[in-house]
Amino acid sequence: MDVVFSIGNTRISVTIKSVVVAGWTGRGIEAVRHHIDELAALGIAPPSQVPLYYRVSNALLTQSETIEVLGDGTSGEIEPLLIQVGGRLYFGLASDHTDRDLERHSVAASKQACAKPVATPLWDFEEIKDHLDEINLKCWIEENGREVLYQDGTLAGIRPLTELCVGADMADGTVILCGTLAAIGGVRPAKKYRMEVSDPTNGKAITLSYDVRTLPIIS
Known part of the structure; x- marks a missing residue:
């Protein structure tokens, strides 16, 4: 599938050949342990090793302002994105929206169950x-009719991105979602997400917003 990104004022269409979601990517044992404990509270088993690389369908990437999910047990999380195009690496923004109910049974299946919103702008790595x-x-979510801060931190809390690229076997057309930060108040669902990655060195920012439409579970 092809996805259109922008680099400065230039728009490019990229043929996506592989999408990888990196999990358990906290830098340092304390950060990893915090995320393991955070998800354990939801009944999710710890990983077999860290980090782990989950391959998901290319078709899950979306730039739609609304995604549809099954049931009320899903949630998103801000993640840095890397993509290789023409042998060159670019940096972007994505949300690893995940089915938390399904995650209790299989993390790999939960990653495949939801669309992955991605922002259009990219930065030259x-x-x-x-x-x-x-x-x-x-990352902010809408909760009880108001927007609240849900995640906040720097890339210093995530393993070096070049290290994660090695584990993902980067090649042209490969996209990797590089992990996330702890959720303020715990992981939980929301109907609206607003995310921002900002660079204090040059004042630039990439933003991503999307709504979640819940489909009923019929049995």
């Missing part, structure tokens, strides 16, 4: 690689 740890990630 070469322009940011020397100050990656300073780049900030924030």
